[in-house]
Structures are given as C-alpha cells and as structure tokens.
Amino acid sequence: MMGTLQNVAIVVLVISFFTFVAFFGRLPALRNTPIGTIHRIIWLHIPRGLRVVDQRLTQGRLSASISKLAHTLWHDRHPVVMIFFILLLSVSEILFLPPAWAMLSTTRKVNAVFILTLPYLFLYAAAASDPGYITPENHSHQMALYPYDFTIFHPGQTCRTCHLLKPARSKHCSICKRCVAKMDHHCIFINGCVGYGNHHYFLLLLLTTAFLTTYATYIGFAILSDQVRIQVPSWTAWGSGFTWSQYANIWAWTLQEHTRIGAVTLLCLLTSPLVWGLLGYHVYLIWAGTTTNESMKWSDWQAEMTEGFAFKRELPSDRQKDQSIELAWTRWPVESEQIVVRTEDGLPPRGQGLIGVGEWQRVWKLADVENLYDLGFWDNFWDVFWPRYGFHHRAANGNQETRSCPTSPAGAGVG
Ligand SMILES: [Zn+2]
Ligand SMILES: [Zn+2]
Structure with missing residues (x-):
C-alpha cells in the first residue's frame, strides 16, 4: 500500500516538474538555464529522435497520428488540462485529509474547509463566465469600453473570422x-x-490556489513536526540542535511513516512558488496597465524602437473621428494624444494619409511613448475588478496624465 502511494507521489512530482518546464522553459529569461535546456531536450530533441525511430518502424504512420492528436489538443478547446488540475487538487485532498483530519484543531478544520473550497469556486466562476466574447449584438458596447491608443491598437482593423471591427484591447482567440x-x-x-x-x-483563482498550497505546506509540516516530537521529544520546528544527518534521517523516517501527508506537503511546497510567481506576474501586468497579449505587442514595439523604425507625433484632442471605425465616446477617462507607427525603411513616414499634426519624432525606447491603458495601479486594479463602475468619480476631473509604457515585460505568454 505504502509502495503504491509512494509511486503515486513520484508520478505527481514528475508531472508537476514537467508542467513547470513546459510553461517556463520557453521564456527568454530562462533560455540559458537548466530549465531551458531540459525544455529543449523534452520538446525538441526527444520528439526528433522518436520521429527518426518511427520512420524506420512504421514509415512515420505513428508520428503522423500523434501529431494530429497533438494538433487537436493544441489548437482546439478541450478540458484535458482542466481535468488534470481538478484531479491534482482532489487527489491531493483525498490523500491528505483523512490521515490529517484527526490531528487538526477545530480552527484548522474550519480554515481547511474554507481554503479547500475557494479554488474550486473560482475555477468554476472563471471557466463558466463569459470572458467577453464579441458578438454583433454587443459589438457597440464592446467598442465603447476602451479608446484606441494609436500605438498597439489602431482603429479600422476587422477580424477576418468574426467579420467585426476589432475593439481596442480585444484579440481573436484561435482556440475559442x-x-x-x-x-x-x-x-x-x-x-x-x-x-x-x-x-x-482568474486572479482570485490564482490567489486562492496560492493560499491553498501555502496553507497545506504549513499545516503539513506542522503535523509532521508534531509526529516527530512524539518520537523525539527534544525536536523543535527547525530541528535545531541536531546534526544534518540526524535531521535528514528524522525527516526521511517521518515521510516514510506518513507518506500521504508527506507527499502532498512536498507537492504543495514545490508548487507554491509557481502559483505565487504566476500571481505576481499578473499583478505586475495590472500595475503596468497591460495584459499578457499587450505585453507581447509592447515587446515587439521595443524591438522596432531599438532598430530605429518607430516614429510618433501628436494627435490633437479636438480631432475629427471617423465614426465608421471609432466611437466618439468611450467610458475610459483619457484619450490618446499620440500616434506611433513603424516604417519599413527607418525614415520618417511620408504622405501616407496618416492622422496627427507636427513633425514625426523617432522613438528609441518604450518609456518615450505613453500607455493609454495605464491609469496607475489602483485604477487599473479597479478596472479589472469593478469595470462597470470604475470611472464615475473621474468624469468630473476630466483628463488625467497617463504613465509611460511597461518596460520590456519579462514573461510574455505565461499561464
Ligand atoms: Zn474574431
Ligand atoms: Zn480562448
């Protein structure tokens, strides 16, 4: 029985490790680290080797059907990862709770029920609620949410699939x-x-999951420490007064005696930084007044700017708007005062019918252009949590300064 559980724990650890590598291995920041190397081995070198073997054995029939399955899994909606996530949560709870329950105080029992329920609740809320699908019926409402910033979102772009004008900050999802x-x-x-x-x-799902893994880590170590103390009365939380080998032996013995609690505690210890990291990244995006999608557009602009292909000039506040591509009014409290464009030849734009007044200025870095969607951390935060009610108090103050662009976001596309 213990052997089986140990195997389950190892499988869970291995799967979470590969999930970590799959998500973070392609980040440019980790390219030259062991994580990046393992990522390349798993996703590049091993598949390549297997394809060569398959070519010899079945003339490539097996790899053809596998890549078809992979294509479906990668390009269509399917709940495989969501089921994996729910299983990871529920199997860990089934392993952890029965042996731990009797050792928990009433307060901890109440806390545990609360903390265990919340991730399921917000997973359901995030998955079941409308993320903001744009339909012909709600299109004019969606167009009024944000103004075009004439930098990463220009008016007049039509989605080739939905045949609707793309509202500022929207994106067509090829999977949905x-x-x-x-x-x-x-x-x-x-x-x-x-x-x-x-x-x-989604943010509440990350937050409650981070709380869950952290709390489980804490409770798990507290229970295991109590168990050690029954055998070794002089034991303290950090095992001070013991040599390293005694310390390691005592933990090895404890994990063997309490495999179920030990395995889940270790899993939570290892996954906590991952969940907190993702949460921190998303809080950073809110602080910077951007989204994962937009942070990739900003990175592209950063590259254009460094090359010297980006130019900006002023947009007058009383400019005439083309009502067929842009609404006269949006609920956002500020409007763009600049247009930023790139040119193919690195020379200032000439006679392309572009709007704006005055000379074109070359832009070398993101800090030199304004991010229209950044109103400051609290207003950005407000816009995420109470978007419908956010800006009533601003109507009176009129225009407000926007801050500069996010500087080269590190982890575009994670999560
Ligand atoms: Zn579309
Ligand atoms: Zn989607």
Whole structure:
C-alpha cells in the first residue's frame, strides 16, 4: 500500500516538474538555464529522435497520428488540462485529509474547509463566465469600453473570422474561435480565454490556489513536526540542535511513516512558488496597465524602437473621428494624444494619409511613448475588478496624465 502511494507521489512530482518546464522553459529569461535546456531536450530533441525511430518502424504512420492528436489538443478547446488540475487538487485532498483530519484543531478544520473550497469556486466562476466574447449584438458596447491608443491598437482593423471591427484591447482567440474583449490570454487550466469578463475570477483563482498550497505546506509540516516530537521529544520546528544527518534521517523516517501527508506537503511546497510567481506576474501586468497579449505587442514595439523604425507625433484632442471605425465616446477617462507607427525603411513616414499634426519624432525606447491603458495601479486594479463602475468619480476631473509604457515585460505568454 505504502509502495503504491509512494509511486503515486513520484508520478505527481514528475508531472508537476514537467508542467513547470513546459510553461517556463520557453521564456527568454530562462533560455540559458537548466530549465531551458531540459525544455529543449523534452520538446525538441526527444520528439526528433522518436520521429527518426518511427520512420524506420512504421514509415512515420505513428508520428503522423500523434501529431494530429497533438494538433487537436493544441489548437482546439478541450478540458484535458482542466481535468488534470481538478484531479491534482482532489487527489491531493483525498490523500491528505483523512490521515490529517484527526490531528487538526477545530480552527484548522474550519480554515481547511474554507481554503479547500475557494479554488474550486473560482475555477468554476472563471471557466463558466463569459470572458467577453464579441458578438454583433454587443459589438457597440464592446467598442465603447476602451479608446484606441494609436500605438498597439489602431482603429479600422476587422477580424477576418468574426467579420467585426476589432475593439481596442480585444484579440481573436484561435482556440475559442471568437474575438474576446480585453483579451489577456487563452488559459488551458480554465479551458477558455481570460478577458474583460472573467479576469478578476482568474486572479482570485490564482490567489486562492496560492493560499491553498501555502496553507497545506504549513499545516503539513506542522503535523509532521508534531509526529516527530512524539518520537523525539527534544525536536523543535527547525530541528535545531541536531546534526544534518540526524535531521535528514528524522525527516526521511517521518515521510516514510506518513507518506500521504508527506507527499502532498512536498507537492504543495514545490508548487507554491509557481502559483505565487504566476500571481505576481499578473499583478505586475495590472500595475503596468497591460495584459499578457499587450505585453507581447509592447515587446515587439521595443524591438522596432531599438532598430530605429518607430516614429510618433501628436494627435490633437479636438480631432475629427471617423465614426465608421471609432466611437466618439468611450467610458475610459483619457484619450490618446499620440500616434506611433513603424516604417519599413527607418525614415520618417511620408504622405501616407496618416492622422496627427507636427513633425514625426523617432522613438528609441518604450518609456518615450505613453500607455493609454495605464491609469496607475489602483485604477487599473479597479478596472479589472469593478469595470462597470470604475470611472464615475473621474468624469468630473476630466483628463488625467497617463504613465509611460511597461518596460520590456519579462514573461510574455505565461499561464
Ligand atoms: Zn474574431
Ligand atoms: Zn480562448
């Protein structure tokens, strides 16, 4: 019995490790680290080797059907990862709770029930609510959410699939096959997009999951420490007064005696930084007034600017708006005062019928252009959590300064 559980624990650890590598291995920041190397081995070298073997054995029939399956899994909506996530949660709870329950105080029991329930609740809320799908019926409402910033979102772009004008900050999701308002990213854990309508639920899912893994780590170590103390009365929480080998032996013995609690505690210890990291990244995006999708557009601009291909000039506040591509009014409290464009030849734009007044200035870095969607951390936060009610208090103050762009976001496309 213990052997089986140990194997289950190892399988769970291995799967979570590979999940970590799959998600973080492709980040540019980790390219030259062991994580990046393992990522390349798993996703590049091993598949290549297997394809060569398959070519010899079945003339490549097996790899053809596998890549077809992989294509479906990668390009269509399916709940595989969501089911994996729910199983990871529930199997860990089934392993952990029965042996731990009798050792928990009443307060901890109440806390545990509360903390265990919340991730399921917000997973359901994030997955079941409309992320902000853009339809012909709600299109004019979606167009009024944000003004175009004439930098990463220009008016007049039509989605080739939905045949609708793309509202500012929206993106067509190739997996959901719909346009999504204030699209952040397509999240395989909730099997849907994170956008204007469910961004807050997604953040609450991350927050409550981070709390869950942290609390379980704490409770797990507390229980195991209590168990050690029954055998070794002089034991303290950090095992001070013991040599390293005694310390390691005592923990090895404890984990063997309490495999179920030990395995789940270790899993929670290892996954906590991952969940907190993702949460921190999304809080950073809110602080910077951007989304995962937009942070990739900003990175592209950064590259254009460094090359010297980006130019900006002023947009007058009383400019005439083309009502067929841009609404006269949006609920956002500020409007763009600049237009930023790139040119193919690195020379200032000439006679292309572009709007704006005055000379074109070359832009060398993101800090030199304004991010229209950054109103400061609290207002950005407010816009995520209470978007419908956010700006009533601003109507009176009129225009307000916007801050500069996010500087080269590190982890575009994670999560
Ligand atoms: Zn679309
Ligand atoms: Zn999607």
